[in-house]
Amino acid sequence: MPILTRNRNNRKRLDPYLLLLFFFVACLVLWLGAILCSLPMGVPGLGKEVASLQQRSGVQSPVTAVLLNFRGYDTFLEVLVLLLAVIGVWSMTLAPFPSGEVEKSPVQLGVVRLLTPLMVLVGAYLVWQGSHLAGGAFQGGAVLGGAGVLLLVAELPWLRSVPSLPLRIALLAGPLVFFSVALYCLLRQGKFLAYPQDTAGAFLLIIETACALSIGVTLASLFAGGRPDDDLPETGTPSDPQGGRTE
Amino acid sequence: MNLIISLFDIVLVITLLWLAWSMLSTEDIFKAVVLFISFGLLMALAWVRMRAPDVALAEAALGTGLTGPLFFSALRRMERLRQDERRLDTSEDRDADTDSEQE
Amino acid sequence: MITNFLYSFCGLFVFFMGFFALIACSHPLRKILAVNVMSTGVFLILVAGAYRPASVGDIDPVPHAMVLTGIVVSVSVTALALILACRVQETSNLSLLRPKSINGREESED
Numbered sequence: 001m002p003i004l005t006r007n008r009n010n011r012k013r014l015d016p017y018l019l020l021l022f023f024f025v026a027c028l029v030l031w032l033g034a035i036l037c038s039l040p041m042g043v044p045g046l047g048k049e050v051a052s053l054q055q056r057s058g059v060q061s062p063v064t065a066v067l068l069n070f071r072g073y074d075t076f077l078e079v080l081v082l083l084l085a086v087i088g089v090w091s092m093t094l095a096p097f098p099s100g101e102v103e104k105s106p107v108q109l110g111v112v113r114l115l116t117p118l119m120v121l122v123g124a125y126l127v128w129q130g131s132h133l134a135g136g137a138f139q140g141g142a143v144l145g146g147a148g149v150l151l152l153v154a155e156l157p158w159l160r161s162v163p164s165l166p167l168r169i170a171l172l173a174g175p176l177v178f179f180s181v182a183l184y185c186l187l188r189q190g191k192f193l194a195y196p197q198d199t200a201g202a203f204l205l206i207i208e209t210a211c212a213l214s215i216g217v218t219l220a221s222l223f224a225g226g227r228p229d230d231d232l233p234e235t236g237t238p239s240d241p242q243g244g245r246t247e
Numbered sequence: 248m249n250l251i252i253s254l255f256d257i258v259l260v261i262t263l264l265w266l267a268w269s270m271l272s273t274e275d276i277f278k279a280v281v282l283f284i285s286f287g288l289l290m291a292l293a294w295v296r297m298r299a300p301d302v303a304l305a306e307a308a309l310g311t312g313l314t315g316p317l318f319f320s321a322l323r324r325m326e327r328l329r330q331d332e333r334r335l336d337t338s339e340d341r342d343a344d345t346d347s348e349q350e
Numbered sequence: 351m352i353t354n355f356l357y358s359f360c361g362l363f364v365f366f367m368g369f370f371a372l373i374a375c376s377h378p379l380r381k382i383l384a385v386n387v388m389s390t391g392v393f394l395i396l397v398a399g400a401y402r403p404a405s406v407g408d409i410d411p412v413p414h415a416m417v418l419t420g421i422v423v424s425v426s427v428t429a430l431a432l433i434l435a436c437r438v439q440e441t442s443n444l445s446l447l448r449p450k451s452i453n454g455r456e457e458s459e460d
Contacts, residue, residue, distance in 0.1 A: 018374055025370045032362060041354045045400055045410025062411035063301045071415060078419045085426035089433045134300035138422050142308035149316055219313055222429035225320060256353060260360040267364050267387055271371040276379055283383055290390055297401045299414050309425045321432040328439055
């Protein structure tokens, strides 16, 4: 897209509407820039409060403490958003796996064979590291999802016949574990997601592990772009050339 | 030391803005996605500079490592579609031509 | 202080570049790309506001956690939007093509 100009009759011309939009956006930039300038930068945030409550959260990393303990609600809903995205994608199409056998280069297969276990290891390490350093369920889950993407890009033939039931269980593991821990806290402490102080670390690790697994599977199935083959068959569009697999 | 860091800041900000501009103004969508990936990687550098290593890890793994392939696969899906469409279009044009000739 | 403003304004400009492209571009992939750029700008403003030099003290981790949440949500939204865009193209092609070809056949039969 050539910004501000539109090619008409082989001649670049200034588009009046785009120019108008440009001025509108420039006014917005000035306005918001003035607001940004008037913001009090450098005020002490919630860093001190978080640091004072760090001991009670069960982990050493402040971000993980905020993410899973102090603002656990947020993260729980976020995991649900991921689940919702997969539900949306699965309800639209079947995964478009290639129909024919493709000749794969030995280099690619070797790379997949070497990198996939390594990525799973790194993902698990990031989850473990999340309790005291940078890392956590989302980063570890993203690396696991990356391993899934690597397998999907290599178009290994067995991926097509991955059954949908274990996939569904893996997708649900994170939200279910999170929710059951929250319910347990509700029964024990009388508050939703208020972990008992002595076992908070263990609870957070359990939640993180389950969520990382779920996030990894979620991201990989988002990349696959549809539900697996043995799920509900596609009906209603008999001669859909691209929906689902082209046979 | 301070001078070096502020120089680094300025270069990083200018590069980020330039990458965003060229990503959004390039004609080729494939090129735009590649520029988006490099934009995300530089963004991870900016997160590290902002002392936010968690965000940097998430940006590098999620924002770049997964969004880029997602865009590429969508692009491939759409291009495959466009090829089919072109094939159908040309055959249909031929049909339309014969129709108009008959009329 | 200066660093906060520098990165905040970088985020502001990146946000509005994305905003402009979101309106000006017509291709759905470009629109989704522009939304991603906009979200990155917002994250940059949030994190730049929380930055403190190492000599001053601790960093507020709450914006970091929020940005982390935002990145994950933006990835899932992007994936859903891309699949939607693909489906829109597929189905709109079909609905454009099929009635025409049927009509053409009918006319030629007539």
